[in-house]
Amino acid sequence: MTGPHPTTLDALGEALHFLRMNGVFYCRSEFGAPFGLALPPLHDCMMFHVVTAGRCWLEVDGADPLALNTGDFVLLPRGEGHRLVSEPGADAPGLFDLPREVVSERYEVLRHGGDGPATALICGAVRFEHPAAHHLVAALPACIHIDASALPHLDWLHSSLRWMAAEAQTLRPGGETVITRLADIIVIQALREWIEQAPEARAGWLGALQDKQIGRALALMHRDPARAWTLATLASEAAMSRSAFAARFTQQVGMPAMQYLLRWRVHLALARLQARQEGLAEVAAGVGYQSEAAFSRAFKRVLGLSPGAVERPAAAR
Template sequence: MDTLSGVLKSVRLEGAVFLDAEFTAPWSMRGKYGMTSVKQQLAGAEHVVLFHFLTQGACRVRLAEGGDVIEVVAGDLILFPQDDRHLMGSDLHLAPLEADSLIDAATAVAADPEFVRIRHGGGGAATRFVCGYLACSRSLCRPLLEALPRVLRIPIGDGQASTLLRELLRVGVRESSASRPGAQSTLAKLAELMFVEALRRYVETLPPEVHGWLAALRDVQIGRALALLHEAPERGWTVDDLAREVALSRSLLATRFASLVGESPMQYLMRWRLALAARALRSGGDAISRVAERSGYETEAAFSRAFKREFGLPPSAWRKAPA
């Protein structure tokens, strides 16, 4: 299994598509995931990645606080990995409408409050898009989230896999609009598939000189090393063991791993084990001593010290704290 698939399988993404929107020029909207209806569905989520997929027309996008304006056309997927407030519109100089108010108003009269339709604008050229989200554990997604820009445009309009996703998405939106049984489950899976496809395309377009976790996936040996650590974090790994598995010398593995990923293999493994421990503490009832043992610590005290350094709270307080 490739590293990206391994991480995404581990984080247990919860995806959904919740909005079918059509805006006609001129228009401008300010949004974030946190609409009332979506908050209710994500009460326990630690982190949310919001996305918009344009199915028709074009618009402009930028972060609400400023920055570069991104031109978006039909077939483009826009991701906000850090859930930043952002602007979208035909003219970003217009005073923006708040997406929260539009969506909450539409939800109040929708036949299915988990999937709503919006029609708004000045009557000019139409832009249509669907919006969705992926909820995940922030601790488990840390390597991925830190490797992505705050706003990311990914064209997924070409290729057989992308064409299939687009067609399935359109079918899912039609079924949801008609309140057909099973449509929400279909859209949830499509949101996850679209996210994976988008990330694969992004990795393929990274310049050769770029470093970071996603860039490391393209390196045959370092990508394999990451995959091994994710597949068997409970194993008593050493740098020598890992080097033998990926057919590199110990020194070369250590140097290339640190250069690409930004930390040593053993530091990465420690943080991944602690991330898994953080999820286990929130989702399960195992004793802290048992979680510590699975995380590779000989004593609960040593585990607690390491956990607090990583997350700012001791394990017992983390377990009780809200997401």
């Protein structure tokens, strides 16, 4: 159901609200120094680690080792392969080469390493299923590190981490659900914190969302993709002339407004087709196409395949 058009602007908040996460994998890791763990790339996922006790190092190819201490949170938005080690350069066997205790389909416990100082982490991989995720991930750095000890104002992070650590330690009935929900909240909050603090978040798609006029146009397209938008109606909503709006939109977003709308509709339709809960005609109408043929042409132009060729993601299967 389409909500009312926004009268006050929070396009960025709405975009984050759209990001429905699907947890792919969660693991409680208990290490003893010396230790090492190599995680494979998961390029369609965001991977994160929360250090609940002790310390370790994060190694990503092409970057300096990153020290992680108790209470730290690190997010790899594009799911690059990486290593967690007790010291830089330590041997790191692959995740799937180590024995793991399978608690449920999506939750495991990993114990590995020697008799030295202990380190505990909550690790996870989440997938965003909304079209906004593609734009967001492209705008993010390769690694987001939040040093909780250096940011005393982040009370939400401290309390969430303590709660997550307690649940992971005992895993009472329902504990897996609590951990996964907390992980979702922490990932979204970490993204909000980065967006508020990072200068690079003022440019590109993220910057456009925070622009009063262009952000309004984006929010309207996001909320009501089926509306018969034109460049003129979008410019009117943004209280700009048609030419000024077209130029500023292209400059900030990196593509013309109508091209953005086309891609938004198609990626939104892709997510709905993958969910397999609606027929083709219903999906087409839901993103602004009265004709299945016109929808199929637009779909193929953007994605290079027909709507009928769409398969459900492996994780959903």
